[in-house]
Amino acid sequence: MTEKKPNVIVVGGGAAGMVASLFAARAGAAVTLLEKNEKLGKKVYITGKGRCNLTNDCDLDTFLSQVPRNPRFLYTALSFFSPQDMMALLESAGCPVTVQRGRRVFPASEKASDVTRALASLMRQSGVDVRLNTAVRSLETLPSEEGGRRVAAVLTKDGERIPADSVILCTGGVSFPATGSTGDGYRFAEAAGHTVLPRSPVLVGLDTVETWPCSLQGLSLRNVTLTLSRGKKVLYTELGEMLFTHFGVSGPLVLEASCHLPEDLSKASLRIDLKPGLTPEQLDARLLRDFAASGKKLLPTELASLLPASLAGIFPQLCGLPESLRCNQVTAEQRRCLAETLKALPLTIRSTGPLSGAIVTRGGVSVREVDPSSMRSRLLPNLFFAGELLDVDAHTGGYNLQIAWSTGALAGQNAAEV
């Protein structure tokens, strides 16, 4: 007599859910994946600006050093299914990958949709039953024979009851809600008795007290150094690219800096070194030479040889100088002030941008109540968690998606063995 396959229900067809369903099916379960959107991987589609920085080709220790929140919780998941395993899985499905600067991994086509397509094709081959446009409303739990409770079924918004031997929640965080991550899983976890920690944005733009960045909205600065400090203590400093927005600042350097913000934002400050390749003395000598050669030229016009024109236009004001100042009128003290501001343009942080616009949600299902060796709930023996729903998050570089792939793989494998 053939043994009945366990029924595994995966809730959410994002990064974690796709891999969880694949691993559960490969481990012998009858898997149904319920996704409320009309397609799989809507958030994956917009990752890495549509290029999908799908993982980071680094070793385990390096990976864990990029996870500020609960890194040890991920040890087994990342050992079970590593970045290199994910790269091989995609290659096996006809989606070659390429490793770029900072060991960031992308599909060779640089199309995020190819990653989802490859995973969907593997899921199909393994017999995963994907049900799109199917939103889950709640989990039905019943007292279990061993005492405590277990999940008996998943109830959909359309009123359908789908019996389950085990359930994997992969509903994501609450950022970019248009992609489907609207926090439903937190509600399901809480109803099951789990602790859900407060959510906050990470990898997010910053609102500034100064209003001048708004006037430069859309301007991107390359090869600048951004430094985040608390008092004299430097919390983050890096060379790269940033962007002025309608609320303040964003772009890669700012998103990364947002991971290092102190609790009390009033003590934090930002400064931009607009000319990191020059020492203050070299810069002062360059200004002296340029101003001498430029005579009656207006200061903003001359500064446009050093800065983007829109920033050069307001730069004298940022140094407390009139924009009508001409090069041959600049005093030595004013020149020093210009040089100092070019090396350390200050910004005051008012707040982080909204959670809905963050790349990642911090907080969520407390990892204390989840077994790291299986992703199984410590409260309900047939409930599993994977992905951003959990209280783990990482820096930029492909780490957040890999957390979803790895926790999804481990949850899928174990959910099939209940």
Ligand SMILES: Cc1cc2nc3c(=O)[nH]c(=O)nc-3n(C[C@H](O)[C@H](O)[C@H](O)COP(=O)(O)OP(=O)(O)OC[C@H]3O[C@@H](n4cnc5c(N)ncnc54)[C@H](O)[C@@H]3O)c2cc1C
């Ligand atoms: C703009 C942007 C760019 C990013 N770029 C990168 C990057 O390049 N590299 C990287 O590593 N990370 C990146 N991230 C982060 C990464 O996308 C997430 O960490 C990752 O997608 C989390 O995977 P997940 O499966 O946990 O959640 P999600 O991918 O959000 O998937 C959750 C799924 O659950 C479904 N769902 C929710 N509730 C229900 C319900 N009640 N019933 C049925 N289905 C439901 C949703 O519709 C959704 O499809 C980026 C994020 C954003 C917003």
